[in-house]
Amino acid sequence: MKPVLEGTVALVTGASSGIGAATAAVLADRGAAVALAARRRDRLEELAAGVRSRGGTALVLECDVTKQDQAAAAVERTATELGRLDTLVNNAGVMLLGPAAGAPLAEWQEMVELNVLGLLYCAHTALPHLRRAAADGPRQVADMVNVSSVAGRFARSGNGVYALTKFGVGAFSESLRQELAGQYVRVSLVEPGATATELASHNRPEVLESIRNQFGQRMDAGDIADAISYIVTRPRHVAVNEMLIRPTEQQR
Numbered sequence: 097m098k099p100v101l102e103g104t105v106a107l108v109t110g111a112s113s114g115i116g117a118a119t120a121a122v123l124a125d126r127g128a129a130v131a132l133a134a135r136r137r138d139r140l141e142e143l144a145a146g147v148r149s150r151g152g153t154a155l156v157l158e159c160d161v162t163k164q165d166q167a168a169a170a171v172e173r174t175a176t177e178l179g180r181l182d183t184l185v186n187n188a189g190v191m192l193l194g195p196a197a198g199a200p201l202a203e204w205q206e207m208v209e210l211n212v213l214g215l216l217y218c219a220h221t222a223l224p225h226l227r228r229a230a231a232d233g234p235r236q237v238a239d240m241v242n243v244s245s246v247a248g249r250f251a252r253s254g255n256g257v258y259a260l261t262k263f264g265v266g267a268f269s270e271s272l273r274q275e276l277a278g279q280y281v282r283v284s285l286v287e288p289g290a291t292a293t294e295l296a297s298h299n300r301p302e303v304l305e306s307i308r309n310q311f312g313q314r315m316d317a318g319d320i321a322d323a324i325s326y327i328v329t330r331p332r333h334v335a336v337n338e339m340l341i342r343p344t345e346q347q348r
């Protein structure tokens with residue numbers, strides 16, 4: 097693969113599994129130095145070792161992005177230790193499904209804290225760095241990719257609060273896109289459909305049982321990583337604003 101991201105630095109949140117891990121690996125293969133943020137250090141170390149074995153640069157950032165100080169520190173450490181920040185992939189997320197009636201309030205809080213506040217904390221600290229990267233970087237453009245979901249376009253019975261968080265990510269992304277377009281900081285929204293990752297496994301057993309047959313065909317994390325790689329490697333004058341990606345057989 098052509099190293100079109102050479103000289104740039106990308107921070108990926110939720111890099112310890114699924115879409116985040118696959119994205120970090122692809123961006124590293126395209127030449128970016130990658131900062132890997134999540135709570136499970138062992139998984140990040142494993143991914144970093146793989147990146148380094150292929151000649152890349154990786155920085156492990158063990159952090160909980162729902163804690164504002166840890167999210168800010170992850171962004172600042174990326175800029176300090178890798179020298180700059182050209183690309184932020186706001187990917188960390190959690191999906192806890194089931195009927196709203198009787199749902200544990202803690203699950204709603206967890207989704208809002210990670211999918212909304214965690215993303216905002218990272219975005220807030222990253223913005224000055226991204227603006228600087230667009231002004232003086234090797235590619236003269238910077239990227240924030242926010243990972244939403246099909247649920248950020250269509251709410252369904254049983255996914256109300258997850259959809260709420262992802263609709264919010266869409267609204268924030270579009271507003272920020274308009275604000276930063278003239279400064280060559282591109283803000284993109286990626287909306288995956290069913291993808292084989294650990295995401296659903298965090299649901300309660302009774303919810304898992306009820307959604308077992310809901311998901312048919314699934315994409316691989318690499319399919320979404322491929323889309324994110326496409327977005328951030330466009331020439332400076334091209335911005336992919338939004339990408340909705342489903343497995344071919346997924347109807348809704």
Ligand SMILES: NC(=O)c1ccc[n+]([C@@H]2O[C@H](COP(=O)([O-])OP(=O)(O)OC[C@H]3O[C@@H](n4cnc5c(N)ncnc54)[C@H](OP(=O)(O)O)[C@@H]3O)[C@@H](O)[C@H]2O)c1
Pocket residue numbers: 109110111112113114115116133134135136137139159160161162187188189190191210243244245246287288289290291292293294295296317
């Ligand atoms: N899989 C799908 O079908 C699908 C569909 C649509 C959208 N998405 C979205 O894709 C994104 C990635 O999900 P995935 O499918 O790849 O699921 P996943 O395998 O469960 O990955 C989630 C990632 O988020 C990290 N994370 C969780 N809590 C965190 C916290 N407090 N601080 C930092 N990192 C945290 C996890 O790492 P640690 O546990 O190590 O912290 C993990 O790396 C999510 O935003 C999800 O909503 C997925």
